[in-house]
Amino acid sequence: MNHSDPRQGIDWKPDPAQSLPLYRQIELYISQKITTGEWTAGYRLPSQRALAQSMGVNRSTLVTAMDNLAAAGMIEGKHGGGTYVSGSGWHALAHGAAPDWNEAIQEGWYYPNLPEVQLINRAEFQHGIIRLGTGELAPELMPEDAFKEILRSLSRRSRTLNYLEPQGSLELREALSDYLLTCGIQASPSAILIVSGSLQALHLISVGLLPRGSAVLLEKPSYLYSIHAFQSAGIKMNGIPMDAGGLHIQRLKDTLRNGLPQSHTSSLLYTIPSFHNPTGSVMSDTRRNELISTAHAEGISILEDAAYTDLWLDEPPPQSLKARDLDGRVLHMGTLSKAVSPGLRLGWLVGPEPVIRRLADIKMQTDYGTSSLAQEAAALWFAEGYHTRHMDCLRPELRRRRDFMLELLKRYFTEIAEWNKPAGGFYIWLRFTAGSLSIRQLFHACLRDGVLIHPGYLYDRLDADHLRLSYAYASPEEMERGMQLLAQTAKNLFK
DSSP states (O other): OOOOTOOOOSOOOOOOTTSSOHHHHHHHHHHHHHHTSSSHHHHHHHHHHHHHHTTTTTTTHHHHHHHHHHHSSSSSEOOTSOOOHHHHHHHHHOSOOOOHHHHHHHOSOOOOOOOOHHHHHTTTTTTTTTESSSSOOOOGOHHHHHHHHHHHHHTSSSSOOOOOOOOOHHHHHHHHHHHHHHHTOOGGGGGGEEESSSSHHHHHHHHHHHOOOOEEEEEEEGGGSSOTTTTTOOEEEEEEETTEEEOOOOHHIIIIIIOOOOOOOOOEEOOOOOOOOOOOOOOOOHHHHHHHHHHHTTOEEEEEEEETOOOOOSSOOOOOOOGOOOOSSSEEEEEEEEOOGGGGGGGEOOOOHHHHHHHHHHHHHHTSSHHHHHHHHHHHHHTHHHHHHHHHHHHHHHHHHHHHHHHHHHHHHHEEEEEOOOSSSSEEEEEEOOOOOOOOHHHHHHTTTEEEEEEOOOOOOOSOEEEESSSSSHHHHHHHHHHHHHHHHHHHOOO
């Protein structure tokens, strides 16, 4: 399996102002990529169409350059299609036995992202793309002025540029302890670990607390299916159905008692109870109490992802699972990536002190601590009241965007789909109802037209009907243009 994507172009163009012909500039560019080792033997080049388009040249110009490179033994076509960097010829002879990086990347134990996730990650940075699925605040919604004030304040005080203690800045953990108390969670600084975003917390848990071959229970669909933090650590995923009130508790009990293979042990349930990703649902107060009781009775632990908890739009969600935890079985994961800024790369994990110390030790082995500057800024963010003021400004704007997307759905999708009205978070979970439709074809067709959506099968591989839409990133103008195009493309694809 080759992990390069033949549909992807490149970000270089030949210069018509140069005296050297365009095809010769292309030859030199590609040969330099090969001779410097950036493109190694077996690397699959983008298609000629993609290369010509991204370079801004005629197909004939590109073909001339490629023919010359093939004649020089630097590239070759292979049976089944595609053009690859040659594993033989003068380049290989001059450098001896070249390392087989293509084999190496297949041998690595960490799973690659799903192909559509890789496409999404690249497309989000393409100029002019309309991002209708992005789980991230638009730049204009981020607290830029507040962080300018914080950075000015930091410049006037003494600060450390050294490594910090394993669990993170004490000042930040004290500020977080006070913030969590307002959420009903009692957590001393010694029970808090600062991490570089929720993804790092997931990785630390997967390698530090769970043996290979064990099973993690989770809602289905779930954000966790779209990443491979647990799967890459050899941990199995067992999905539990949801209903309007959140995770289906009886189905959870059934799975725990007789639904797991004998070879799997299950000790952890991952859940997003407030403004679930991708469905936007909220676990009811009653259901949360039932879940805590079930976890106690069945002897399992819970990993509560609270990434969206502060993003309520109509009313605050019920009290968190951690606030109901009387025997230390809930790990509570928070982050600034959703409500404040993903660029800070800062989150936290709350749990029993032995667990926190264990994960802190592993973190020190991987990155020796989250950025001290980011931690100092975050400490002021909470301690000086910026977080509360920001949320008071952000919620009305997110509410307007949510309501506008709901209006667009009513205008363009009433005959072909149904959807929920989320009470918070970023997401609307849309289901097509008008007939047979390939969500994969819809994803690629929209992407070709400059509209980026998140197909439901990223969050449940068997899902063939849903899209995750986000009202957090696209501007109202982009949202209207994108939703209109999405509706028209879907109608054209219905059978």
